[in-house]
Amino acid sequence: MIDKIKVNFKEDFPILEKKVNGRRLVYLDNAATTQKPKSVIDAISDYYKNHNGNPHRGAHSLSVEATSLYDDAKEAVKNFINADSIDEIIFTKNSTESLNLLAYSLSEDFKENDEILLCISEHHSNILPWMRIAKEKNLKLKYIYIDENGSIPESEYEKITKKTKLVSIAQMSNVLGTIYPIKKISKIAHENDAIIVVDAAQSIPHLKVDVKDIDADFLVFSAHKMLGPMGIGVLYGKKHLLDNMPPFLLGGDMIEYVYENDATFAEVPFRFEAGTQNVEGAVGLKAAIDYIEKIGLQNIEAHEKMLTEYAVKEMLKIPYIEIYGPMDLEKRGGIISFNVKDIHPHDVSTILDSYGIASRAGHHCCQPLMRYMNLNSSVRVSFYLYNNMEDIDVLIDALKNVRKWLGYGS
Ligand SMILES: Cc1ncc(COP(=O)(O)O)c(C=O)c1O
Structure with missing residues (x-):
C-alpha cells in the first residue's frame, strides 16, 4: 500500500500547500474534480x-x-x-x-x-x-x-x-x-x-x-x-x-x-x-x-480502500451521522455521502470549509436518485491518492464539532 512505501504524494501537488481559512487544505472533493501534479x-x-x-x-x-x-x-x-x-x-x-x-x-x-x-x-x-x-x-x-x-x-x-x-x-x-x-x-x-x-x-x-x-x-x-x-x-x-x-x-x-x-x-x-x-x-x-x-492503479485502489474503511468506521461512531450507500466496503469506492442530523448539508460543508476541508453539498447532479432516496441533498467527501489518514482525522474532528457550531449540545 502507498502509505507503507512511505511516499508523500502531497508533495507532488503544489495546490495542497495552500492554506484555507488559516488551515492546511484538506481536499476531499475529488469526485467533482481532482488536483493536478506538477508533472501535469x-x-x-x-x-x-x-x-x-x-x-x-x-x-x-x-x-x-x-x-x-x-x-x-x-x-x-x-x-x-x-x-x-x-x-x-x-x-x-x-x-x-x-x-x-x-x-x-x-x-x-x-x-x-x-x-x-x-x-x-x-x-x-x-x-x-x-x-x-x-x-x-x-x-x-x-x-x-x-x-x-x-x-x-x-x-x-x-x-x-x-x-x-x-x-x-x-x-x-x-x-x-x-x-x-x-x-x-x-x-x-x-x-x-x-x-x-x-x-x-x-x-x-x-x-x-x-x-x-x-x-x-x-x-x-x-x-x-x-x-x-x-x-x-x-x-x-x-x-x-x-x-x-x-x-x-x-x-x-x-x-x-x-x-x-x-x-x-x-x-x-x-x-x-x-x-x-x-x-x-x-x-x-x-x-x-x-x-x-507510475504509482499503479492497484496501489491507488488499495490506498483509497484503507482511507474509506477508516473514514466509514470513524463516521459510524458519531451517532448523528447517517451514511448512504453500500456498507459492504468491497462494493464501494472512495466516495462517502452522508447527512448530519438537523443540519443542512450546505451548512455542514461551510463549517467543514472553516477547517480547511473541501467537501461537496447538494444533489450532486443526481436528482432522480435523491428523490428515490427521499433526500433533498447530502454532503459528500471523496478521496484520492494524495489524501492520507491525517486528512480523515481532520474530517472526523470537524464532524464531531459541526452540531456545536450551530448551537446543538452535541
Ligand atoms: C458519474 C458521472 N458521470 C458524468 C459526469 C460528468 O462529468 P463532466 O462534468 O466532466 O462532463 C460526472 C461528473 O461529476 C459523474 O460523476
Whole structure:
C-alpha cells in the first residue's frame, strides 16, 4: 500500500500547500474534480512554451509537433484502457459531451418503442441526452432501481430484454460510491443484442478499467477527474460501431469533401473531432496517465480502500451521522455521502470549509436518485491518492464539532 512505501504524494501537488481559512487544505472533493501534479502542470506549460501549433492542419514544424503530441496522448489513452487502436479514441470536452455525442449519433438507429435502460443513480449527464432522444423518437426510457444498500437486486437485471436497445450505466456512482458489476451488466446486455455504454467518469481515476475485459461498446470519462486538465474528455467506441455513426458537431477538420450543397465526412475518429482540438488538454491527460501508471492503479485502489474503511468506521461512531450507500466496503469506492442530523448539508460543508476541508453539498447532479432516496441533498467527501489518514482525522474532528457550531449540545 502507498502509505507503507512511505511516499508523500502531497508533495507532488503544489495546490495542497495552500492554506484555507488559516488551515492546511484538506481536499476531499475529488469526485467533482481532482488536483493536478506538477508533472501535469509542467507538461501543459512546456507545450505552450515549445510546441504550440494547430494540429492536423499545417506542414510547418510546430503543427507537426502538435499533431504528434496529440497522437501520443491518444496512444497513451488507448494503452490505459486496452483499446485496439487510436482510431477508437475520440477526444471530447468531457464525459458530458461524450454522452451527448453518443445519444445524438446513435439515435439514427433507434425506432419507436425501443428501450433505453439507465440506472436510477445516473448523473444528469447520463440521463438528459437519452431523455431528449427518447422524447424525440418515442423511445421508452427505463430505469434499474437499487436497494437500500445501494446495490442492484438480481430481479432488476430482468429489465434487460430483447426490447432493450441500449444500456448506459456509470461504473461507480458519484453519490453512493457503489461499484456496479459492469462486466455482468455488459454480458446480459450483449446476450440481448443491446449496446452497453459505460460512464467511467468516477471509476477510471481509481480502478483499472479494461474495455476488452468489461466488453464495453462505448466508454466515457473526463481528464479532470483523474489528475488531468479540465476541457478534455474521452469517448472510446468499438471501431465497427463508430464507423456506422454520423458526426455530432460539424466544421473544420472532420470532412472529406465539401460542396455548395453537400458534404462527405472524414474517417473515424476525425469525423467526431470538429474544429481545433484541445492539444494542451491531450498533453496534460497523457502526463496524468503517466503519473497514475507510475504509482499503479492497484496501489491507488488499495490506498483509497484503507482511507474509506477508516473514514466509514470513524463516521459510524458519531451517532448523528447517517451514511448512504453500500456498507459492504468491497462494493464501494472512495466516495462517502452522508447527512448530519438537523443540519443542512450546505451548512455542514461551510463549517467543514472553516477547517480547511473541501467537501461537496447538494444533489450532486443526481436528482432522480435523491428523490428515490427521499433526500433533498447530502454532503459528500471523496478521496484520492494524495489524501492520507491525517486528512480523515481532520474530517472526523470537524464532524464531531459541526452540531456545536450551530448551537446543538452535541
Ligand atoms: C458519474 C458521472 N458521470 C458524468 C459526469 C460528468 O462529468 P463532466 O462534468 O466532466 O462532463 C460526472 C461528473 O461529476 C459523474 O460523476
